[in-house]
Amino acid sequence: MLSEFSLIDRFFARRAAALRPPNPAGDTLGIGDDCALLAPRAGEMLAISTDMLVEGRHFFADIDPHALGHKALAVNLSDLAAMGAQPQAFTLAFSLPKADEAWLCGFSEGLFTLAERYGCELIGGDTTGGPLNLCITVFGSVPPQTALRRDTAQPGDDIWVSGTLGDARAGLGLQRGEWSADANDIATFRQALERPEPRVALGLALRGIAHAALDLSDGLAGDLLHILERSSVGASVDVDAVPRSAALRRLPHDVQQRCTLAGGDDYELCFTAPVAARAAVEAAAHKASVPVTRIGTISALAAATDRPAIAWRNATGAPLTVTLQGFDHFHAE
Amino acid sequence: MLSEFSLIDRFFARRAAALRPPNPAGDTLGIGDDCALLAPRAGEMLAISTDMLVEGRHFFADIDPHALGHKALAVNLSDLAAMGAQPQAFTLAFSLPKADEAWLCGFSEGLFTLAERYGCELIGGDTTGGPLNLCITVFGSVPPQTALRRDTAQPGDDIWVSGTLGDARAGLGLQRGEWSADANDIATFRQALERPEPRVALGLALRGIAHAALDLSDGLAGDLLHILERSSVGASVDVDAVPRSAALRRLPHDVQQRCTLAGGDDYELCFTAPVAARAAVEAAAHKASVPVTRIGTISALAAATDRPAIAWRNATGAPLTVTLQGFDHFHAE
Known part of the structure; x- marks a missing residue:
């Protein structure tokens, strides 16, 4: 039976x-x-x-x-x-x-x-x-x-991300009543939260081009740190360069920032590649039909004992204090 | 954080x-x-x-x-x-x-x-x-x-099992209060239920010798049927030959029979091998330090449309009606 x-x-x-x-x-x-x-x-x-x-x-x-x-x-x-x-x-x-x-x-x-x-x-x-x-x-x-590992980022590398970040977290916030949006934007956020599109074609196209890569599941701030720690390097990131959707741009600026930097559930790729490979990265992105955006630079640690960290800055290069404490995402563990 | x-x-x-x-x-x-x-x-x-x-x-x-x-x-x-x-x-x-x-x-x-x-x-x-x-x-x-598959049993093959069957189900019955036993036997049954020993060495030793194999997780009656269905063959099994521990032999005869035939959680191997390979099977078991017992024979289906089934018999070869309906085991799905 x-x-x-x-x-x-x-x-x-x-x-x-x-x-x-x-x-x-x-x-x-x-x-x-x-x-x-x-x-x-x-x-x-x-x-x-x-x-x-x-x-x-x-x-x-x-x-x-x-x-x-x-x-x-x-x-x-x-x-x-x-x-x-x-x-x-x-x-x-x-x-x-x-x-x-x-x-x-x-x-x-x-x-x-x-x-x-x-x-x-x-x-x-x-x-x-x-x-x-x-x-x-x-x-x-x-x-x-040519596997894209986390421990192979090099000082001087550009830092790139695919697609846009933060929409899934915006969708979660809607469901939790943390903010509101119009019907079209709600549909955009919900799609991002419930039907993420794995960037398989981009990952394949980046073989032999990217130095290091991971996928963004817990938010850029936490995930990029995994590359930094495994590669023993630092990073400088232009907060304003982090790509976001038109829908997300209609939410308050502080919500945008927290969603893009610590949103989680993005399932976009974050990767590093040498400056000389910029054209190759753009060609790979074109081949995979996925937009990619440069958001920062990998740096050497000043001393071998330094803790890898992200220096946040704005578009003019000025240092920025970003507070993400207490901003949880869906799978907070 | x-x-x-x-x-x-x-x-x-x-x-x-x-x-x-x-x-x-x-x-x-x-x-x-x-x-x-x-x-x-x-x-x-x-x-x-x-x-x-x-x-x-x-x-x-x-x-x-x-x-x-x-x-x-x-x-x-x-x-x-x-x-x-x-x-x-x-x-x-x-x-x-x-x-x-x-x-x-x-x-x-x-x-x-x-x-x-x-x-x-x-x-x-x-x-x-x-x-x-x-x-x-x-x-x-x-x-x-030489992978040991389920779909490669041949008519005429001996059917073998390793170790003894039924102790884990006896242990489950104790915990459920279905029957009782003395302290030594309780320890034996509990060990079988909680610390099954995977028969890795025996599986390796049977490469190239056994025709078909699986591990017994849901009970002999149900699991052997998987080999029969995948190989399109029938089987005859001597119920009294199915090996059981001394501890199990101290439980009532009908409990022994149900525990050995439909107990589940045994994690012993059940396998088929040609009659000509009997010495090789014994040598493999000796090498792996695991006892093995012949319990029956694989038969051809009388007609291609026949449903594979197990014919139960006793030690004299007489047919036996075995009722296992309603006898559940731990993971009944």
């Missing part, structure tokens, strides 16, 4: 099987055995990332399940993008309070629509009863020599 | 780093970047499995955290064993109601003690607040030609 959760497994497995290429390469093995079998492309390595999403911490209980399916995979694909890896496959484990068919249809539709777009195959998983919790582990292929 | 959950991440990352070999092979990358980088051994593939454990469904709230750390990884290593894969690495994502230091110390000690024993490196993870939920994804290396 199959329980409802075994039936869910079968539903996802069927959908996954329908997506498989008719002649899968070699001896790859998907759902249905104790393990899946997977190999990176010849000469490459697997890039692997795992994320757990919990109701109330990473999304609201009333989120559209289609959007949740999209976002759960998108945030993982964003980690692959940040390594310059080509998506290959993912596993999905989730616990659900009950097997609600409409919810599962919406969720799986959002999930598989994005997976298909990136040729990313569901190769295994686990489903169980319990409070709503989603755990995806994603696999991409990348040549280790 | 780091939240308590970021601090937990750091705690696990430090412990993982301390375990890393001083000169990790090539360009592997562990915790601290957007993704880990991992490759199987030359000419091999990665075997990948993911399991999610939820409080109340897969373990009791009052479980010793050391035992939980052990078991969470053990059930995943058991999936690698069932493929004949050599453990390489794992990712750990978990949500916790609060960051309790004593609990985390016990949990991580149980986890890393087992990980060290199998040279299995923690390469990434995610920690968040929320109801207790553990999701481990494990990676092993296996030559695809």
Whole structure:
């Protein structure tokens, strides 16, 4: 006798099987055995990332399940993008309070629509009863020599970000009643919060061009610091240069600043590249159809014992004190 | 400012780093970047499995955290064993109601003690607040030609199981008050339930010998059926030959039978091998220091349209009706 959760497994497995290429390469093995079998492309390595999403911490209980399916995979694909890896496959484990068919249809539709777009195959998983919790582990292929790491920023590098920052946090603030906006802007912010677009094409195009990269999930101020700490460098950032949408520009200036610098949930790429590579970066961005903006410069630490830090400045180069304390974002841990 | 959950991440990352070999092979990358980088051994593939454990469904709230750390990884290593894969690495994502230091110390000690024993490196993870939920994804290396799959059982094969079955379910029954036992037997059953030993060495030794294999997590009756369905074969099993511990033999006969056939949580291997390989199987078991027992035979389906099924019989070969309906095990989905 199959329980409802075994039936869910079968539903996802069927959908996954329908997506498989008719002649899968070699001896790859998907759902249905104790393990899946997977190999990176010849000469490459697997890039692997795992994320757990919990109701109330990473999304609201009333989120559209289609959007949740999209976002759960998108945030993982964003980690692959940040390594310059080509998506290959993912596993999905989730616990659900009950097997609600409409919810599962919406969720799986959002999930598989994005997976298909990136040729990313569901190769295994686990489903169980319990409070709503989603755990995806994603696999991409990348040549280790050109993987975009965090520990390879160089003094003198430009600092770039893709797209615009802050819209997702503006959307969260709307839902929390922290500020208000008109209907069009609400739609823009909500789209950013619920349906982030992983910058996979940009990550691939930046192989061999960018020195260091990561994806912005916790906000620029905190995430850029990860590059600085791992690379033992400092940074100077022009706060006014940080790109923001027209919708965000209609919110109060201090809200704009906090949303762009500490908003979280952006899933844009932040990367460093030598000054000599500016044209190559612009060409990569054009190829990937994603705008990129220079926002600052990597600096050497004055002394090896100095703590890596970000010096914020305005467009004229004057130092700026930026207070982000107490401004939380969605997944504050 | 780091939240308590970021601090937990750091705690696990430090412990993982301390375990890393001083000169990790090539360009592997562990915790601290957007993704880990991992490759199987030359000419091999990665075997990948993911399991999610939820409080109340897969373990009791009052479980010793050391035992939980052990078991969470053990059930995943058991999936690698069932493929004949050599453990390489794992990712750990978990949500916790609060960051309790004593609990985390016990949990991580149980986890890393087992990980060290199998040279299995923690390469990434995610920690968040929320109801207790553990999701481990494990990676092993296996030559695809000799991976132990489920769909390769052949008519005439012997059916084997490792170790003894049913003790974990006996332990669950004790905790639920379904039956009682003396103190020594209670310790035996509890050990089986909380600290299963993945049969990694046996899986490796069976490469090229066994035709098909899986690990027993949901009980022999249900799990063997997975091999039969995937291989389109039937099976005949001698119920009295299914190995059980001395402790289990002291419980009533009908409890023994249900625990061994539908107990779940055994994490022993069930595998098929040709009759001509009996000596080779015994030698592999000896090499791995794990007893193995022949319990039945794989048969051809009478017609291609027949449903694969298990014919239960007793030691004299007489057919036996075995009723397992309504006998649940710990993770009933």
